[in-house]
Amino acid sequence: MTKRFVTASGAEVQLGRELGKGGEGSVFEIPSLPNQVAKLYHQSVDKLKQDKLRFMATHGDQALLQYAAWPQGTLHPSVSGPVAGFLMPKVTGRDPIHMLYSPAHRRQNRPNAAWDFLLYVARNTAAAFETLHAHGHVLGDVNQGNVMVGVDSKVILIDCDSYQINASGTLHLCEVGVSHFTPPELQGLQSFRGVKRSASHDNFGLALLIFHLLFGGRHPFSGIPQKSDDLIGIL
Numbered sequence: 001m002t003k004r005f006v007t008a009s010g011a012e013v014q015l016g017r018e019l020g021k022g023g024e025g026s027v028f029e030i031p032s033l034p035n036q037v038a039k040l041y042h043q044s045v046d047k048l049k050q051d052k053l054r055f056m057a058t059h060g061d062q063a064l065l066q067y068a069a070w071p072q073g074t075l076h077p078s079v080s081g082p083v084a085g086f087l088m089p090k091v092t093g094r095d096p097i098h099m100l101y102s103p104a105h106r107r108q109n110r111p112n113a114a115w116d117f118l119l120y121v122a123r124n125t126a127a128a129f130e131t132l133h134a135h136g137h138v139l140g141d142v143n144q145g146n147v148m149v150g151v152d153s154k155v156i157l158i159d160c161d162s163y164q165i166n167a168s169g170t171l172h173l174c175e176v177g178v179s180h181f182t183p184p185e186l187q188g189l190q191s192f193r194g195v196k197r198s199a200s201h202d203n204f205g206l207a208l209l210i211f212h213l214l215f216g217g218r219h220p221f222s223g224i225p226q227k228s229d230d231l232i233g234i235l
């Protein structure tokens, strides 16, 4: 793959080491911009997704950047070429949230992280979701790998290019999702193609993340009543 791209204004960007790889793209260091990384797509990007990325790159603000690795600029093979990827802030020194809510990983990686720390992480995760929702956007693909947690309990969301984006009235849908964090009403769909997500759908995933954090990685639906009248007292 070519290692040289240009921004929308023609500035040259040389890629360095690959930091991570997903289904859609790979993320690279940029030696000349140590606080930024570049995500390059494995496949060519269709026109709608190019529009989405251009909108995102020009509509990030301080509130979003506090909680998300929001696209900062598009990358192209040449100035007049299509969008092939984008620049975003580099996320370092953070672990995906599942490394915290799994008691085994927490014991190993964050032995001093106690209940109060988990409460702060839960609070900060909720604040990240709320900030996105206040801008009219929806995460859609809530999952355990896209919420990155620092030693200060602050949370940064990654994989923002998959979000459902409200581009001043034009909706760019999120067409992916993980069944574990998908609310009951969206379970069983063949795919998320054409499905408009809402903040409430995200909030189901958020509630799950928080439950996992506060209850040792357990799922709220995993409890099995021991007797047929177990739930009568609380219903």
Ligand SMILES: Nc1ncnc2c1ncn2[C@@H]1O[C@H](COP(=O)(O)OP(=O)(O)OP(=O)(O)O)[C@@H](O)[C@H]1O
Binding pocket: 019, 020, 021, 022, 023, 024, 025, 026, 027, 037, 039, 069, 088, 089, 090, 091, 092, 145, 158, 159, 160, 162
């Ligand atoms: N802003 C960032 N700073 C540093 N590393 C990052 C950043 N964003 C992503 N990464 C790394 O690159 C990997 C792939 O990124 P990302 O999840 O955005 O790709 P993807 O192809 O969309 O993945 P998926 O198919 O799971 O949606 C991440 O798991 C992470 O390790």
Ligand SMILES: [Mg+2]
Binding pocket: 022, 024, 159, 162
């Ligand atoms: Mg993705």
